[in-house]
Amino acid sequence: MEHLWAFWRSAYIENVDKISSECFLCEAIKQPREKYREYLVLHKGKKAFVIMNLFPYNGGHLMVCPIRHTDDFTSLSEEELLEINKLTQACIKALKMTISPHGFNVGWNLGRVAGAGLEQHIHCHIVPRWNGDTNFMPVLGATKVISQHFLELYDKIKPNLDKVLEEMGLK
Numbered sequence: 001m002e003h004l005w006a007f008w009r010s011a012y013i014e015n016v017d018k019i020s021s022e023c024f025l026c027e028a029i030k031q032p033r034e035k036y037r038e039y040l041v042l043h044k045g046k047k048a049f050v051i052m053n054l055f056p057y058n059g060g061h062l063m064v065c066p067i068r069h070t071d072d073f074t075s076l077s078e079e080e081l082l083e084i085n086k087l088t089q090a091c092i093k094a095l096k097m098t099i100s101p102h103g104f105n106v107g108w109n110l111g112r113v114a115g116a117g118l119e120q121h122i123h124c125h126i127v128p129r130w131n132g133d134t135n136f137m138p139v140l141g142a143t144k145v146i147s148q149h150f151l152e153l154y155d156k157i158k159p160n161l162d163k164v165l166e167e168m169g170l171k
Helices: 009-014 024-029 077-101 136-141 148-169
Strands: 041-044 048-052 062-065 101-107 122-131
Touching: 024 041, 024 062, 041 148, 048 077, 048 101, 048 148, 062 077, 077 101, 077 122, 077 148
Parallel strands: none
Antiparallel strands: 041 048, 048 062, 062 122, 101 122
């Protein structure tokens, strides 16, 4: 087995026994605003929020989540659906401004069999894609290389997302 050093994982490993059994999305969004960066929360709206994925498929992988803890997509209200979709649109615009991807994968993994890593709190994935972003590492080595630290990327995405949200009347 090959190893690739991911220095930011040490905080997780050192605190694994202290990690709450609570839903990590619910835990992140209940934090005071001054802790949002630490929890990778980019925006909290009235019914939904945006958070960076701690285990991204690619750099800039975001998730848009209802604030309400639910595992049932069909239970989402019209207000939740509308805000989630508006935030998804805003995230795509902000990511285009920030990291210039060539395309996106956007979608929901509903249920464990559909690939949901966290099936108790549904969320929409926004994954930036680039031509050639699948190289030999994930194909042969089952390893994904993310070249930028989460917080460095957070600091680049946040002002652009705030600008887009302001323009869309969501902030």
